Amino acid sequence: MSLNPSLKSLQIFTSIMDLGSLSRAADKHHLSESAASRQLASLEGQLGFALFFRDKRQLIPTQQGKQFYREAQRLLYALQELPDIVEDIKQSQYQQLRLVSVPRLVRQIVSPALACLSQRSTELKIHFDVQPMRYIQRWLAGFQFHIGLGRLPAQHSDIVTERFASLPAVVILPKGHRLAKRSELSLDSLQDEALISCFTQQTLLGRNLVSIFNQAGLQPKPTIETASSQQACSIVASGFGYTISDPLSGHDIGDDVVMVPLASDFVFDFAFFLPQSSQSPPMVREFADEVRGVSEDYLERLKVEGLVAG
Structure with a gap:
């Protein structure tokens, strides 16, 4: 056709x-x-x-x-970039970084890394987009971006990955919850609490949640299912139920929630996603180095807060 x-x-x-x-x-x-x-x-x-x-x-x-x-958005996005690319070529200043990230990495990881990179490289032009994980790999394979940041595993043959952080699973509870002062929580201790989760069949985090429960010989029975971890945390912040996620989601919500380590060896792996057949500009590696540095600082913060072992 x-x-x-x-x-x-x-x-x-x-x-x-x-x-x-x-x-x-x-x-x-x-x-x-x-x-x-x-x-x-x-x-x-x-x-x-x-x-x-x-x-x-x-x-x-x-x-x-x-x-x-x-798909139409992806095509139009690429066309919108053409004038900037042409102008940069004319001025021999083709220093661009086009990146895309999943929402949960933006505040704690990507934003600080971009701020550091921009302060050091004043001539660099950055184009930053935020997309759900299910779109990032396809957009990268189509060369719309130099680099993406998201959750492992990768499911596209034209994408290569580099892991930069592994974060623990935590239980996110309303502030003042009766279990908030525990040093660790098992799934058994949460059986009387209402579970707020991402869609268990339609999202990677939801499928991860099923795996965590299955490892304990249990089945998750969510009271409320949402489209994202941020929405789940927002419901918990209102004072109802609990959710299980990585610490990024809880930190984004702030003081209205409390995080307690989950008694599980499950970790959330985050990685760079790169087009396999594309030669990355130097700024991609510089940005990746900044992300690794910010991620190391974030892990130190988790140790201080008792969310990972010191």
Whole structure:
């Protein structure tokens, strides 16, 4: 099948997804609503599937539409980078770092590393994006980024990995919880508590949780399942239940939660993801070195807080 969607049709589609309506998307691109509708219909005709359900004047994304949205975003992102790349080449200042990270690494690891790198390399231009783990590997394999940071294992044949940190599993509880002062918690000691977890079948963290419980001969029975560890921690911070994650999620929430080591040898491995067939610019290695340094400092913090053995 030959596909040749126009740039305008992709822009209209992503704008509808972002703005929630055809009329707003048409206004953004200075088109009439009927012209924008024709662009959308042309795109759907070429793809061979509907991107939206039509409900009177409302457009509701189909499942295929939601999946295609991520790919359209990736393509448009690459095109948006072209002017900067051309300008840098003209000025012979092609010092760029394009990186992408999973959300949970941003505050504690990536942000401090970027701040240090930027202070030292003032001519460096950094493009930083945050995406769920399931998209990072595909985007890297398509050379949209020089480096990604996420959870192991990798599942793409065109990606190579370098582990930079292994973090322990911790129990995250509301501040003031009756179990908060324990030096360690087993799963048995949590049986009377409400479990808040990521989706156990749809997310890597959820599947990790199942493994942790299975190793103890138990099955997780979540009271609430969410899409991310951050959402799970937010519910715990409100005073209800507990969740199991790495310490990054608890530190991001702050003083409204308490973390206690889990009696388990399970660890969360975090790694750099690199395109296998691409020669990385020097700044990639410099950034990786900064991340390793920040990660070592973070592990020292965990030792001081009693979350890992000293």
